[in-house]
Amino acid sequence: MNWLRDILLPAQGTEYAGKVDDLFLFILYVSGFFFFLVTGLILYFTWRYRRRGPNDRTPKITHNFKLEVVWTVIPLMIVMVIFVWGFHGYLDATVAPKDALEIRVTGKRWMWQFEYPNGTRTVNDLRVPVGKPVKLILTSDDVIHSFFVPSFRIKADLLPDRYTQLWFTPEKEGLHVLFCAEYCGTGHSVMGGKIHVLSESQYQDWLERGDETTQAMPLAELGALLYQSRGCATCHSLDGRRGQGPSFKGIFGHTQRMTDGTEALVDENYLRESILQPQAKIVEGYQAIMPTFQGLLTEREIQALSEFIKAQK
Amino acid sequence: MADSHGSYLQEPRGLRSWLVTLDHKRIGLLYFWSTLAAFVLGGVFAMLIRLELLTPKGTMMTADLYNKIFTLHGAIMIFLFIIPSIPAAFGNFVLPLMLGAKDVAFPRLNLASYYIYVAGTIIMLVAMVTGGIDTGWTFYTPYSSTTGGSVSLMVFGVFVLGFSSIFTGINFIATIHKLRAPGMDWFRMPLFAWGIYATAIIQVMATPVLGITLVLLFMERVFQIGVFDARLGGDPVLFQHFFWFYSHPAVYIMILPGMAIISEVIPVFSRKTIFGYKAIAYSSLAIALVSFLVWGHHMFISGQSQLASAVFSFLTFLVAIPSGVKIWNWLATMYRGSISLDAPMIYAVMFLALFAIGGLTGLFLGALTTDVHLTDTYFVVAHFHYVMMGGTFIAYLAGVHYWWPKMFGRMYSERLARVAGALVFIGFNLTFLSQFVMGSRGMPRRYHSYVQEFQPLHVLSTVGSWILALGLFLILGYLLASLRKRPNAPANPWGSATLEWETSSPPPVHNFDYTPVASHGPYDYDREQVTA
Secondary structure, X not given: OHHHHHHHOOOOXXXXXXXXXXXXXXXXXXXXXXXXXXXXXXXXXXXXXXXXXXOOOOOOOOXXXXXXXXXXXXXXXXXXXXHHHHHHHHHHHHOOXXXXXXXXXXXXOOEEEEEOOOOOEEEOEEEEEXXXXXXXXXXXXXXXXXXXXXXXXXXXXXXXXXXXXXXXXXXXXXEEEEEEOOOOOOOHHHOOEEEEEEOHHHHXXXXXXXXXXXXXXXXXXXXXXXXXXXXXXXXXXXXXXXXXXXXXXXXXXXXXXXXXXXXXXXXXXXXXHHHHOOOOOOEOOOOOOOOOOOOOOOHHHHHHHHHHHHOOO | OOOOOOEOOOOOOOHHHHHOOOOHHHHHHHHHHHHHHHHHHHHHHHHHHHHHOXXXXXXXXXXXXHHHHHHHHHHXXXXXXXXXXXXXXXXXXXXXXXXXXXXXXXXXXXXXXXXXXXXXXXXXXXXXXXXXXXXXXXXXOOHHHHOOOOHHHHHHHHHHHHHHHHHHHHHHHHHHHHOOOOOOOHHHOOHHHHHHHHHHHHHHHHHHHHXXXXXXXXXXXXXXXXXXXXXXXXXHHHHXXXXXXXXXHHHHHHHHHHHHHHHHHHHHHHOOOOOOHHHHHHHHHHHHHHHHHOHHXXXXXXXXXXXXXXXXXXXXXHHHHHHXXXXXXXXXXXXXXXXXXXXXXXHHHHHHHHHHHHHHXXXXXXXXXXXXXXXXXXXXXXXXXXXXXXXXXXXHHXXXXXXXXXXXXXXXXXXXXXXXXXXXXXXXXXXXXXXXXXXXXXXXXXOOOOOHHHHHHHHXXXXXXXXXXXXXXXXXXXXXXXXXXXXXXXXXXXXXXXXXXXXXXXXXXXXOOOOOOOOOOOOOOOOOOOOX
8 A cells, every 4th residue: 555655654764764654554544444434333323323203212231341441452452563563663762873964953933053073164055964863952952843744754843942853764865855944933834944854975075065165156156056055045035036035036126115114225234134144134024033144154255146146146 | 482581592681690690500601791702703703714825825915914813713713612612511501400400519609600700701802903013823932032022911800711711720620520410410411411510620720720820921021031932041842742732632621522412413313312422422531631732743853852742642652542432423323213304413524524524634743753754834724724623613503503593493494595505615625725725735824925835725715715704704694693583493303312402492590390300311212202
């Protein structure tokens, strides 16, 4: 019944996901059996024992001890199987292998920040090597968020001033989506990200030489890279389409009306302020949901984004 | 045709006599219309949510407005409709009649609890129009202790509503203990009374915890006392423990009265003794007590200890058993009965099917690994709508159709009731079955915009909500239309054996012209023919 799995569940990105799905399907079959039993009996009884006249007599059946024991004990045994099965998998999911790659995750309204052991930082973009266990140590900068990767079947809340953990071993190279699953306000539904599962060599390349390659890059090209990797693309389109924030298309050099009625010319200083203090000026018709990138971008990277936005004519 | 002259609806006359009434039937009606109005308001918000989710980027609202709308939908439906509706409306109206009493034990307290409900409602409405709230009905900290809007006022409103719930609970416990008719021992009580009794215990025991929690949240916002907010040295997860310590038992405040109605309707329309009276009565009490020990199953991913999660998962599966036993009892009651599919029975069997789905999908959420994947997704949203709406609300409709003749002395159109029942059933399943699939595929809840792949399912769900709304308006239409007719309901249109049907429809002011005696059990359909 793989088709049922394919309809009801997302693709499996880890071996663990397959184990979760096995339990899911087991419960589904059990539930399906009891559901059809109950509805079948309802339909049969309402037809078989339909009222035939005003003087129908019915037997007085007050209880049946054997039957009641059966319909209590059998479901009890089934749910105990489900409990043990779920508990067993949960133990696996709780304890990360000792050699796992540790990555720190900070959630803040409304973005994900990742920090690697070598100091590399990314936003909304987690890159991990295939086939190696990865352990995430999660915390929040503000309210509670929840790190949810449907294709890995994992989820954990991020709490302020406290650490939680998740771990997974990605099976294949590819792309997985990340959602925030704990309601956190205006930008909750756009607080997403991507998990790139890379081959070992690609991963090492990216981790070690990522910075070298970007240092040689022209500013606008680096800006294009940052536009994707730092999550700007979540809210700001390049084709004029309205997102959670204004599109970058043709924005540079134009005067924008702000929510407080003032007007501002979009130039380098405006862009710099918008990146570092996004709440300072809000374009009319949009909401103040952008997080600050203070400390997340180098001086050169801010200039790169500025050049990139300038190039979006 | 019963003569409604001298009924509680007619005497005493005048608006004032209604507003200061101590008659449990009138207070029941005040609650009935108030909670119905709350349901319509909450329903409007539900329709707006579904409309907004028709397209992936949202159709007409900003994210902030959407967040307020879904919060209000939840808060209104939970605090102003589901919790008070069955106990306060039907409990008030029917319970004393069933017990053969003249009124509840404390009529003035009863009126007070209604006005406290009104006060709480007004405070909530004021909070809605003066800034609204965007915390979700769960008020999780530190979001709720730091966000703008009228959270403090809203929380105060819910705090006030809690007293209404506690007073009603105390009143019903005293009524059941002290005011049963001669001959009515505990096991001759209709099961509705048992269900209300179990509910009242939870109301009295759990609601104070919510009250204290909300006071703490209020003080956190106003005085920054630092209980829940990590920046002030507090613990945000502590709030979740407190909140669910009330709100999980509260789920049973919502569902037990629904089960209680079903336990009345099924024997009447099967014209057969209820199967396993004591099993149903005791399972209500068992549910009421065990429900206090499972709150942590809302928090498997919250960072609570793994051991706690395992224990809560285990206890959650235990609490599933008494609910399942009830379903078997109801089915066994239908076995070899004389089943008549009148409107109340249509809703009762609909309840069995929908509540079965609600209960069985709970198994996915009780198990640890599957819950981790499914929690905070639409799967949970669909699950609790199957329990709360497919369960409690459908049982409420069964109750409305069952007691309507007793409450108002009028029969409604049985033909329209069938059409509406079909619309509700189809619409409801379309709306929420699709949400199970979205959820298990990974669609998180409380999302204003979503990824493209979920759109077809959202469209199905929204179309379903229109069919559902159509069915509900039809019900409202034919019920209200019946009020324009002359009173035409006999004292006992369904051939029921419980005491409320021994008095006229609608009942006289003092309920019974004589002191009723419970000379037989509430479901003794095997004795001489009970006829209309």
